[in-house]
Amino acid sequence: MVSKAVAKYVHALHLKKYRLRHQAFLVEGGKSVVELLRSGLLTERVFLTAEFAAKIPSLPAKVPVEIVTEEELTKLGTLANNTTALAIARLPEELPLEPAPNKLLLALDEVRDPGNLGTLIRLADWYGLQGVVCSESCADPWAPKTIAATMGSFTRVRVWQRELPEWLDALPADLPRYGAHLEGDNVHRLDLRPGGVLIMGSESHGPRPEVLARLTQRLFIPGAGGAESLNVAVSAAILLDNFHRAL
Amino acid sequence: MVSKAVAKYVHALHLKKYRLRHQAFLVEGGKSVVELLRSGLLTERVFLTAEFAAKIPSLPAKVPVEIVTEEELTKLGTLANNTTALAIARLPEELPLEPAPNKLLLALDEVRDPGNLGTLIRLADWYGLQGVVCSESCADPWAPKTIAATMGSFTRVRVWQRELPEWLDALPADLPRYGAHLEGDNVHRLDLRPGGVLIMGSESHGPRPEVLARLTQRLFIPGAGGAESLNVAVSAAILLDNFHRAL
Numbered sequence: 001m002v003s004k005a006v007a008k009y010v011h012a013l014h015l016k017k018y019r020l021r022h023q024a025f026l027v028e029g030g031k032s033v034v035e036l037l038r039s040g041l042l043t044e045r046v047f048l049t050a051e052f053a054a055k056i057p058s059l060p061a062k063v064p065v066e067i068v069t070e071e072e073l074t075k076l077g078t079l080a081n082n083t084t085a086l087a088i089a090r091l092p093e094e095l096p097l098e099p100a101p102n103k104l105l106l107a108l109d110e111v112r113d114p115g116n117l118g119t120l121i122r123l124a125d126w127y128g129l130q131g132v133v134c135s136e137s138c139a140d141p142w143a144p145k146t147i148a149a150t151m152g153s154f155t156r157v158r159v160w161q162r163e164l165p166e167w168l169d170a171l172p173a174d175l176p177r178y179g180a181h182l183e184g185d186n187v188h189r190l191d192l193r194p195g196g197v198l199i200m201g202s203e204s205h206g207p208r209p210e211v212l213a214r215l216t217q218r219l220f221i222p223g224a225g226g227a228e229s230l231n232v233a234v235s236a237a238i239l240l241d242n243f244h245r246a247l
Numbered sequence: 248m249v250s251k252a253v254a255k256y257v258h259a260l261h262l263k264k265y266r267l268r269h270q271a272f273l274v275e276g277g278k279s280v281v282e283l284l285r286s287g288l289l290t291e292r293v294f295l296t297a298e299f300a301a302k303i304p305s306l307p308a309k310v311p312v313e314i315v316t317e318e319e320l321t322k323l324g325t326l327a328n329n330t331t332a333l334a335i336a337r338l339p340e341e342l343p344l345e346p347a348p349n350k351l352l353l354a355l356d357e358v359r360d361p362g363n364l365g366t367l368i369r370l371a372d373w374y375g376l377q378g379v380v381c382s383e384s385c386a387d388p389w390a391p392k393t394i395a396a397t398m399g400s401f402t403r404v405r406v407w408q409r410e411l412p413e414w415l416d417a418l419p420a421d422l423p424r425y426g427a428h429l430e431g432d433n434v435h436r437l438d439l440r441p442g443g444v445l446i447m448g449s450e451s452h453g454p455r456p457e458v459l460a461r462l463t464q465r466l467f468i469p470g471a472g473g474a475e476s477l478n479v480a481v482s483a484a485i486l487l488d489n490f491h492r493a494l
Contacts, residue, residue, distance in 0.1 A: 117360065119478045128472030149478075156473040188492045222494040225375030226403045230484070231366045231396075237481040238488045245435045247469040 002047070002072055010076045016140045023091045024141035028077045030055075030084030032152055039155035042090040046197020047073055052084040056161040078144040091142060092168030093147040097160045097167075099175055103130040104194045104243060109164055109211045110202035111232055119233040120200070121157045125150075127240050128136065131158030133167065133197075135211075161179070164199070164207075168214045171197070177216045179207055192219075196244050198213050200236045249294070249319055257323045260335065263387045271394035272337045275324045277302075277331030279399055281413050284310070286402035289337035293318055295344075299331040314361045322435040338389060344407045344414075346422055350377040351490060356411055356458045357449035358479055361386040365396020366480040367447070371404045372397075374487050378405030379445075380414065382458075411446070413455075413462045418444070424463045426454055431465030434489045441490050449481045 002010075012018035023045060027036045030052050036043055043063045050067050057193030059065050073082045099105055106124050111117050117139045124132050132141075138194070139146055141159045149198050150157070168177060176196030199215065206229075207215075221230065221238050230238075249257075259265035260273050271291060274283045277299050283290055290310045295303070295339045297314050306312050320329045344371055353371050358364050371379050379388075388406045397404070407486055415424060423443030423475065446462065447452030453476075456463075468485050477485075 064476065119481060122474050122478065123481055125472045125474035126470040126477055128470070151474070151476070153474050188494065221373075221488065222369040222491065223373040223375070224491065224494055225372045227369050227372035227398070227400050229398070230373055231369065231480065233478065234366060234370055234480055237477070237484045241468065241485040241488060244469065244471065247471055 001058065002068060002076065005044070007076060009156070010086070010088065014078055014144065016143065019091070019142050024088050025091060025147065026077065026144050026218060027089050027147055027154075028079050028144055029088040029148065030081055032147065032154075033085035034094040035152035035155050036087050036089055041092055041155055044090060047076060049073060049083060059124050068118075069154070073176045076111045082108035084241055094160060097131075097162070099171065099196065100130050102193070102195055103128075103170060104240070105133055105197045106132050106236065106240075107133040107135075107164060107168075107197050107199045109135045109199060109207040110137045110205075111200070112137070112139050112202060113142045114145035115149045116231070116233050117141065118146040118151075118154075120236055121146070121159065122153040123233065123237055123240060124157045127244055129157070129240075129245075131160065132172065133160045133162050133164070135164045136161055138156045165210045168197070168211070176213055176221055179215040180239060180240070181206070181212070181215070181218035181220060182229075184220035186222055187219050187239065188222060190219075191241070192243045193246065196241060198236070198243070200232050202232070249313060249323065251316060253292070254323060257333070261325055261391065261392065263311045264435055266387070266389050271335050272338060273324060273391050273395065274334040274401075275326050275329055275334050275391055275392055275463070276395065279321050279394065280332035281403075282399035282402050283334055288339055288402055291337060292337040294323060294333045296320060296330060296332070322384050337343045339405075341407060343403055344378075344380065344409070346418065346493070347377050347445065349440070349442055350375075351487070352380055352444045353445040353483065353487075354380040354411060354415075354444050355385050356382045356383075356446060357372060357412055357452075358447070359384070359449060361390045362391035362396045363395040363478070363480050365398075365401075367395045367483055368393070368404045368406065369400040370480065370484055370487060372400035375493055376487075378407065380407045380409050380411070381413045383422065389431070412457045412461060414446070415458070423444040424461055425466055425486070426459065426462040426464075427486060428453070428459070428462075428465035428467060429476075431467035433469055434466050434486065434488075435469060437466075437489075439490045440493065445483070445486060445490070447479050
């Protein structure tokens, strides 16, 4: 039986304002909660159904665990139906944001859809990028929908939030700043290697003009059909694969 | 003022059962409706707000147009807020499904998320693929969420629905059947050219065993990080770019 105070706290964490105030976020679903418990992130509390608890090899020693019904779990979280697990995790401390040689940073300008943002964080994990820099106008990296779309990658990928134009201006002048553009250079004709920043814009408009103006190289993905553009995560995936062809 | 009978018909088209029965589907939002009117697809009826109607250079001559309020439009459709347009379109007639030389077909096994399906149809449009073959267990290609995610590509990309194992068995024996697999060949070491079928599986499980067993070549996307897998549209994008490097 979840206490009223705890339920109130969990419900508050549905909202960005309270995630910031409490420096905590929700992780929903068995797979994501298991990834959380295996990771270096701090966990405040875990809620499990008895059925799911029986499937986990060992429960965490230092984390309070509550066994709840599926109905209670579903009421606590944001999913339409959660039959497994929910956890409260601490927001990680922000590490220094310094571009590393031979690693790419992914910078996102106004990616407002949490599903797209989560897919991009998962992609950054796949390629072992240094991390993801989000403009303040992006979806919240710690929103339940973002966390779900990362498929566990939220435990491994570093995320920073910055005003992109100012942050880009403060970077070393010789650091490459790449971005997708319909009039850019054909990526298949370039020998791209990881290093610098790859900047991706919003779903419908691409990066804002003040961000576009700060690119040092525009990259074009050749196509042969009728679509005017690609989804932001899809474009980022194709570009990142072109940066990592030496793997 | 939309008549009760028309409103009832539009509401019925929210559901797959009635889309099939009436052989019609809904197109929502100004951009998609404009693409529909420019395309070869038959349109039964268009609903526009007065504000949006004023922005369209010319209204279609042979299609009934109703001017409605934003409130009426939002009540008719599935979007939380539609301030522009909604249309009823006829399902296109199915064309013969015969693999063409030098063109890829994209086959999708159990892609249940309409957003992913729409993104994949948009991707097929970008690369000018021959079309997309969906297993019966995929999301409905004519669902409003799928149509929205195609960003207009539903007007250009041919879609078929087939039982994949049986369909694959009936193809010419020498036609390549590619699929993503964690133990496949590194795509960066292959010289892939468009031709045959690229088969992508569901978000969480990959293709079913009976589909996997029918692949002639397994393709692996090299990564360097911690993620176990990639989103289905993201994987398809990277593979399709590798098939089209001669562009």
